[in-house]
Amino acid sequence: MKTYFKTLLFGMALIGFTACNANNKKTNTDLAQAEITVQKPSKQYIKVALLLDTSNSMDGLIDQAKAQLWDIVNELSYAKCGNNKPNLQIALYEYGNDRLNGDEGYIRQVLSFSEDLDEISKELFSLTTNGGEEYCGQVIQTSLNQLNWGKNPDDLKLIFIAGNEPFTQGKINYKDASTNAKEKDVTINTIFCGDYRQGINISWKDGASLTNGDYMAINQNNATVHIASPYDDDILILNQKLNKTYVIYGQAGSQKMALQAEQDTNASLYSKANAVSRTVSKSSHLYKNKSWDLVDAEAEEDFKYNDLKASQLPEVLKGKSEAEIKAYVAKKRIERKRIQKQIQDLNNKRKLYVSNHKKDTKNGLENAMTKAIKEQAKRKKYSWD
Template sequence: MKRLHSLFATLALLCLFGNPVAPHGSAQDVTIEVKTDNDSTVKVKKKGKSKPPFAGQRPEVNVAILLDTSNSMDGLINQAKSQLWNIVQEFAKAKKNGKTPLLRVSVFEYGNTRLPASEDYIRQVAQLTDDLDKVSEALFALTTSGGDEYCGAVIAESVKRLDWSSEPNAYKAIFIAGNEPFDQGSVDFQGACKNAIQSGIVVNTIHCGNYQQGVDGKWQKGAQLAEGKFMNINQDEKVTHIPAPQDKIIIELNTSLNQTYLWFGSQDKREGYALNQMQQDSNAGSSLSSRALIKSSPLYRNVGRDLVDTFEENPAAIVKLGDAELPKELQGLTSKQRLARIEEMSKRRAEIKSQLADANRQREAFIADQQAKQAASSSEVTLGDAFKAAVQEQLQTSGFEVE
């Protein structure tokens, strides 16, 4: 087993950094032979074209979403739930030097009387995480209850509590949405916003109501202090869903995509990952097509949870797992058989993602055409629209290329 571990470590280095004699940026195939514990040989072929053109650390994107969950904000929470995957798509369109960003999202709620007054009615619902299923789960667990909304306090807490990226060129942003005056509470919003931008974190403010009320309520001032964007939305506006002919095939492909996941860890964890993935598919409702497209992108990653994603990033990691931590279909197999199964699932997943990309191009063309026809009767601005306006502008300012 020690010999196998050593050989897998060599495999990991070669897979992660490519063929050392190949020109930088080339897409040559790499075939590696690995001897297992029973002296059989496993050939692992890594196609250069099957991996994104990354040569080092992915650019980081950290986003904290701070939502007012007081009584009047049911519409806001519903918009957040229904538009999550459309919002994430804005980051999926971005690249920096050809690299897709590593996205981590956090969620806070504030202004809910069910939360302790001693903590300014604030709760961190999800830490900064790349597990987008966890983010979706956190949003769908939110409920409203009238209270006092302390914007300065929740901004200060999000800056202090979260493990924000230390990368100098990371895009770090807070999006705070609510409707009460921005200057409520004992924590000075001006100091909180200034501290955020001094930490490299932009604060975007989304006022639920008309423009002038947002200005008078200091929402605009908060954004100006932290170099962010001030926006106002109608939180009660119903999100318009445009069905497309491609939705059926995308949903079918999503089901097939789920079947390529090889969850690992304790039995409870494996079952939890699989169930939560399916639950968030269900929660997506009419936005399932948008969610499926994110699942086919590099933003949806399950390193440390799924063997395929983990193997792509660190092939040596799988030898550290005990038999009981593996999916049932891999338990009792030889090392060679396990590798073959992972490679099979990796290949299958890549095929499904390619089919999803083709379906998406057709779907986007159809929806763009329908939106153009409906332009004269366009709806008011929603949470998703506000995110799109700020994200596209700020990512470009941060050096990203946005489609």
């Protein structure tokens, strides 16, 4: 019996070590230790820190970030790490803006790593530009110091820095920042807003190559191209139905639901197609609202109905028994899954339509980021549906 148990335990350990990263080799000592301790595999994350120059000339860049956020999220939603779909965390920094603190390098952390896509959208829409000094090395180092990058070797950890001034400015050498990034397994990607050759001459390409990242150049003033499809109206109708499946709870519930509606509006300000892209994001596993929605919260391992106070419940559930609340949430969950599937099915048709009509229209920031992410994800053995 002891031999059988030991063999079983060892087999389970080997399964646990089957990682997305094929280069993550285990020594004999590691495997021996695995006989003693069996750990659950960690969740995989795609961690993206977006460092945006918000000096005077960067209005077009900020506009592209606002308009193309949901297309980028949608592309990342198709990523797979083995049989798992990795989670997404996005952090946001602005730099090079005179309104920021000069003693801190004209740098501001707008948002730490977050899975709250509505909050990320809100903060993007809050950005404004103003003249300033752009210190690329310092903003990279600041993001390395402040953010929790974690130590999971299967996480994809990426910095995207965009701007148009020399990469060498500031008191922190970008080469030193790159060395520190490599120690944290973070890849730096640079997006120069201007002529490709000019970006090379002022070290933007070197800033990427030191961590085997990608260097890209975009015209930040190009308008985002959104292609309408025959499926857009139906998807937007489903978005309205999807919003009705959210069951608010807690002090922030009403406020967060209002934020959700606000970001729906912000997306639609650019075009109907952009609103559709946001709706598609809301139908993916990356759109999570466990802090204020009972349907998402209930799916968490540590959630307990006993912890809910009557004051935290929406009016429709106040005075209801636990069994009645569970039944109500289960009904909303079924509705949501059905609606999300309908959105995904329509989006598959929409993607085919858009690909047939896209021709040579490529959106700068979106194309640069998704191309780099996919290439670098291959090193971690990620795949795309």
